[in-house]
């Protein structure tokens with residue numbers, strides 16, 4: 232186990248290097264970074280000075296070397312907008328986004344697992360049709376639209392929940408429902424199809440032939456086998472969660488990483504963009520590693536070697 | 537043969553599958569008795585309805601399948617009629633089952649020991665510790681050394697033979713009155729097959745369990761069975777005690793089977809060598825279902841379905857048993 236963990240952690244290094252590479256080139260792809268930093272009427276001389284001060288006149292590979300060594304020290308440069316180091320600004324936003332992602336995932340799981348299981352055992356019933364329709368709708372419905380509807384209903388008409396900002400649990404409710412619904416749609420579908428396949432298995436017939444009761448049959452003998460796929464699905468939904476968080480945070484003016492990133496992109500605040508992408512990438516890598524470790528806990532057939 | 541001696545009575549069982557292509561009459565009027573302590577073998581080609589018959593006894597038939605007619609009498613109850621909760625008390629407790637597929641019949645995410653203990657906990661008034669102790673004893677009884685260790689293994693780490701032993705231990709855990717074994721050895725190596733069968737015989741002697749043994753294999757029948765039921769196309773075509781059947785088979789299908797088994801002890805041999813194929817279960821012919829393959833068929837057989845004829849020790853579904861018909865009808869080509 233420890234050996235496996237060490238191996239997996241070592242494997243992260245090339246991935247990180249690749250991400251650093253992408254993030255580094257992002258700047259050049261967007262345009263001349265020096266021109267971005269200076270006012271439009273800057274003199275040619277000032278431009279040249281800044282260029283050499285930033286070591287941007289040196290060969291690409293050397294520049295990449297500088298960049299890597301800075302990144303290793305957590306230095307992504309200063310944000311234009313805030314005039315401070317980018318990484319601390321990004322990290323400061325991280326907890327809000329993680330909280331939102333976490334509560335959304337909980338909501339998604341709380342919807343998807345019961346809905347998926349029920350529609351699998353009541354296959355082709357009215358319930359199943361309803362759940363399937365709901366999950367198609369949930370997938371097709373844009374997050375921003377659902378967000379705005381929720382704001383209208385709960386914030387404007389009933390005035391029972393805050394519609395923007397953060398700080399209290401109440402602030403989390405609408406954004407989490409918005410994001411959670413989007414994620415639950417796909418998840419419900421996959422829980423259903425996994426459960427359908429499991430209920431056809433020979434070991435379910437064995438369990439019935441032993442006299443196992445229906446609830447235990449479905450949850451213990453059935454659903455426990457679905458746990459590994461469900462965890463996989465949960466972690467596969469992280470990308471949906473991250474992209475969904477961008478939109479949701481903007482709709483609800485929720486001060487998280489997504490909102491910061493959207494602002495940084497529109498303001499071409501390269502240091503923030505680079506730091507934010509880097510942080511998100513590391514987050515996704517670590518969560519995937521966590522998923523791998525969780526499989527082991529739930530499926531005895533998976534061995535690490 | 538008194539009624540008290542009968543452990544299970546299947547009467548005119550019909551189990552159909554309502555598929556998109558029509559009604560598949562997989563089991564079409566099957567009747568037989570299983571006496572206490574008796575081993576009844578059900579033989580017949582693939583698809584003749586052996587598994588569907590045995591699943592029907594425990595009511596394991598899933599939609600689109602359904603028991604349409606008939607009764608299955610066990611201890612004065614009709615298993616086709618009792619409530620699901622009553623049926624659960626019978627399953628695994630009074631009647632238990634070993635399946636054709638040892639590799640997939642155990643739940644992969646539970647320790648095999650816990651799967652045995654679960655059955656005990658479901659039907660007996662014991663605590664977990666006691667159930668574990670009993671499970672380990674059962675594992676030893678089915679010939680598993682290091683039983684404590686195996687108790688804690690997951691199915692994937694055991695061989696097919698080991699898994700089938702675990703299934704047998706599980707099936708016997710509540711001392712069932714009837715054990716249904718659906719081709720318990722078909723998926724196993726030849727050397728393991730003999731071990732599993734010997735094990736079942738030993739256990740039967742010890743517990744006095746009645747066994748319904750389903751098999752392709754006439755060698756196994758000769759070794760294990762007291763009574764044999766030959767099935768063809770969803771029906772019983774011949775039934776008698778094992779000696780009579782081997783010495784004096786009467787149905788042309790049974791004769792064909794026996795001829796295609798060169799030696800009784802060749803366990804590998806399967807019942808395949810009668811030319812022709814079984815008619816479709818969604819459209820049984822009007823006359824004898826074996827007509828298209830029968831080498832002794834009469835003109836009469838094509839339009840008239842034969843009934844079971846004979847005495848209580850030997851019954852046969854064939855017009856050749858009816859002297860009137862044989863006299864009046866010509867052999868068909």
Ligand SMILES: Nc1ncnc2c1ncn2[C@@H]1O[C@H](COP(=O)(O)OP(=O)(O)OP(=O)(O)O)[C@@H](O)[C@H]1O
Nearest residue numbers: 553555560562581582583584585586587588589817
């Ligand atoms: N779920 C189902 N839907 C439709 N038809 C079915 C279903 N299950 C079984 N049948 C049909 O019922 C018939 C009997 O099947 P059964 O499994 O009882 O055969 P068997 O005698 O056990 O054969 P084998 O020796 O191969 O195990 C077959 O014709 C099969 O096609």
Ligand code: SF4
Nearest residue numbers: 824830833837854855
């Ligand atoms: S009834 Fe006729 S066709 Fe059928 S098995 Fe007997 S002889 Fe053959």
Ligand SMILES: [Mg+2]
Nearest residue numbers: 586587636718
């Ligand atoms: Mg079968």
